[in-house]
Amino acid sequence: MTDVDVTVVGAGPVGLALAAELALAGATVQIVERRTEPDMSVKAMSINVPTAEALDRRGLLAAAEQVQRRALERVGPFAPGSGARFTGHFAGMTLDADLVDWADPDLAAHTSVDGARMVPQPDLEALLAEHVARLGVTVRRGVEVTALEDTGDDVLVGTTQGSVRTGWVVGCDGGHSAVRRLAGIDFPGTDPELTGYLAVVDIADPEKLADGWSWSPLGTYRCGPGPGRVVTAEFDGGPSDRSAPVTLDALQASLRRVSGTDVTLTALRGPATRWSDNCRQAATYRSGRVLLGGDAAHVHPPFGGQGLNLGFGDAMNLGWKLGAVVTGRAAEGLLDTYDAERRPLGAWVLDWTRAQIGVLRGDAKSAALRAVVADLLSTRNGTTYAVKQISGVAQRIDLPGNHPLVGRYVPDLWLRDGSRLADHGHAGGFLLLDRTPGATFTHIASPWADRVTCVTDTSTEPAGVLVRPDGVIAWATDDTTPAGLTAALTSWAGAPPAQTALAQRPR
Numbered sequence: 001m002t003d004v005d006v007t008v009v010g011a012g013p014v015g016l017a018l019a020a021e022l023a024l025a026g027a028t029v030q031i032v033e034r035r036t037e038p039d040m041s042v043k044a045m046s047i048n049v050p051t052a053e054a055l056d057r058r059g060l061l062a063a064a065e066q067v068q069r070r071a072l073e074r075v076g077p078f079a080p081g082s083g084a085r086f087t088g089h090f091a092g093m094t095l096d097a098d099l100v101d102w103a104d105p106d107l108a109a110h111t112s113v114d115g116a117r118m119v120p121q122p123d124l125e126a127l128l129a130e131h132v133a134r135l136g137v138t139v140r141r142g143v144e145v146t147a148l149e150d151t152g153d154d155v156l157v158g159t160t161q162g163s164v165r166t167g168w169v170v171g172c173d174g175g176h177s178a179v180r181r182l183a184g185i186d187f188p189g190t191d192p193e194l195t196g197y198l199a200v201v202d203i204a205d206p207e208k209l210a211d212g213w214s215w216s217p218l219g220t221y222r223c224g225p226g227p228g229r230v231v232t233a234e235f236d237g238g239p240s241d242r243s244a245p246v247t248l249d250a251l252q253a254s255l256r257r258v259s260g261t262d263v264t265l266t267a268l269r270g271p272a273t274r275w276s277d278n279c280r281q282a283a284t285y286r287s288g289r290v291l292l293g294g295d296a297a298h299v300h301p302p303f304g305g306q307g308l309n310l311g312f313g314d315a316m317n318l319g320w321k322l323g324a325v326v327t328g329r330a331a332e333g334l335l336d337t338y339d340a341e342r343r344p345l346g347a348w349v350l351d352w353t354r355a356q357i358g359v360l361r362g363d364a365k366s367a368a369l370r371a372v373v374a375d376l377l378s379t380r381n382g383t384t385y386a387v388k389q390i391s392g393v394a395q396r397i398d399l400p401g402n403h404p405l406v407g408r409y410v411p412d413l414w415l416r417d418g419s420r421l422a423d424h425g426h427a428g429g430f431l432l433l434d435r436t437p438g439a440t441f442t443h444i445a446s447p448w449a450d451r452v453t454c455v456t457d458t459s460t461e462p463a464g465v466l467v468r469p470d471g472v473i474a475w476a477t478d479d480t481t482p483a484g485l486t487a488a489l490t491s492w493a494g495a496p497p498a499q500t501a502l503a504q505r506p507r
């Protein structure tokens with residue numbers, strides 16, 4: 001194996017997305033993956049707005065829209081009565097699209113990716129695998145990481161196929177992360193109380209099961225969307241053997257218990273998934289030259305469809321930062337902002353899913369709480385609040401700056417020439433939207449031309465926006481004065497090349 005700047009462990013959605021961002025940032029990167037073939041198990045069905053917008057900024061929107069069209073043909077609309085708008089659910093309570101206030105400013109500002117929300121995980125991984133291949137990233141399959149030694153200057157990575165020396169290692173190796181364990185990073189959190197299964201199956205007597213979500217004192221189950229797709233969640237104290245293969249018998253027994261029927265399953269169609277409500281977050285996302293992203297950094301139950309999206313956001317956040325550090329454009333301190341920015345969102349997702357477990361339990365108090373939450377979610381404000389949380393449009397990072405857009409994901413921004421700002425981000429890097437008459441902001445940013453793409457336009461508000469490579473707005477203004485722009489460029493994009501060269505020149 002070759003020596004590279006960064007070795008990403010795991011070719012799941014997070015590892016693939018991260019490797020692509022690193023390559024775009026100019027780092028040499030390889031992925032090592034223990035599986036010899038991609039994972040085809042049924043997991044995530046959909047992606048949230050920030051994930052879809054990230055695909056959009058990298059030129060992958062059309063491919064994602066095609067996936068959604070195929071998925072909708074296969075499984076039908078997102079939910080009964082919801083037409084084409086994706087809403088999601090809270091603890092199995094499907095959110096009614098007709099109740100949502102779609103004119104809410106946060107929701108109305110992010111509609112360009114509406115056609116790319118139903119992207120099942122295997123399709124997303126296939127799309128990302130093609131993306132990294134186009135960027136020249138090597139994916140070494142059938143290679144398992146078994147040892148790590150961080151020397152301070154680099155990392156020696158031991159694998160089943162030999163060793164490699166690499167500048168940095170990022171563990172995107174899932175909830176049971178070997179990288180996390182080998183780096184000695186704690187994984188505190190709350191223990192599981194339920195076992196869940198997700199599979200596509202053949203059912204001999206489907207009329208015995210109700211469509212949609214159903215609850216019983218033992219747990220819950222859902223049939224659909226699409227034929228044969230079954231989810232169960234049973235409050236049994238959690239899985240006793242997490243590595244045991246999921247059999248048709250185990251799935252049928254669980255479904256019989258939670259549905260109170262004698263339904264018969266005749267075949268598994270594809271690999272099934274076992275999950276639990278284990279909720280944990282890594283004590284740190286970085287230890288020396290070893291970092292964590294995705295499920296390796298946080299695990300929680302899949303209720304509400306957050307895990308893949310949370311990890312994808314990690315990859316987008318870390319990719320450009322680590323890329324800037326390994327190529328010398330930024331100091332190592334930039335990496336501290338990765339944990340600082342992503343940890344609060346991870347903690348929120350853990351609590352969002354814990355809350356759903358709380359209302360799902362079969363006891364009388366939880367059932368009463370579920371009824372109260374169901375009542376709230378049947379109101380316009382309640383549904384709109386939940387849809388904003390689930391879709392990710394309300395996400396905000398605490399960044400310096402007074403403009404309301406700072407720290408938010410860049411909204412849909414259409415330009416006079418008919419293009420969108422997102423169309424200009426395919427090569428990665430920063431985007432600076434400049435709507436001043438004399439291209440003032442572009443002039444100020446010219447020393448950073450190697451890392452900032454300036455896009456001039458003649459519309460008005462906002463007059464200027466600096467978008468980081470992860471889609472987060474670092475600076476914005478409604479007038480044509482450039483106050484704060486140089487500071488934002490220096491803080492996020494690093495010192496301009498001329499200054500860097502001067503600083504490094506031998507005295």
Ligand SMILES: Cc1cc2nc3c(=O)[nH]c(=O)nc-3n(C[C@H](O)[C@H](O)[C@H](O)COP(=O)(O)OP(=O)(O)OC[C@H]3O[C@@H](n4cnc5c(N)ncnc54)[C@H](O)[C@@H]3O)c2cc1C
Pocket residue numbers: 009010011012013014015032033034035039042043044045046047121143144145146172173174175177178179197198273274275293294295296302304305306307308309310311
């Ligand atoms: C039933 C279910 C439903 C879900 N539904 C949703 C949903 O609707 N929405 C959503 O956002 N999320 C959902 N999720 C969560 C989502 O699937 C995960 O969050 C996502 O897969 C995490 O991606 P990852 O790349 O971090 O890890 P993984 O997908 O787990 O990938 C890790 C990769 O690392 C490899 N690996 C592991 N150890 C090593 C090693 N030592 N050396 C080399 N390679 C290694 C593995 O083989 C694997 O390919 C669901 C999960 C489940 C189980």
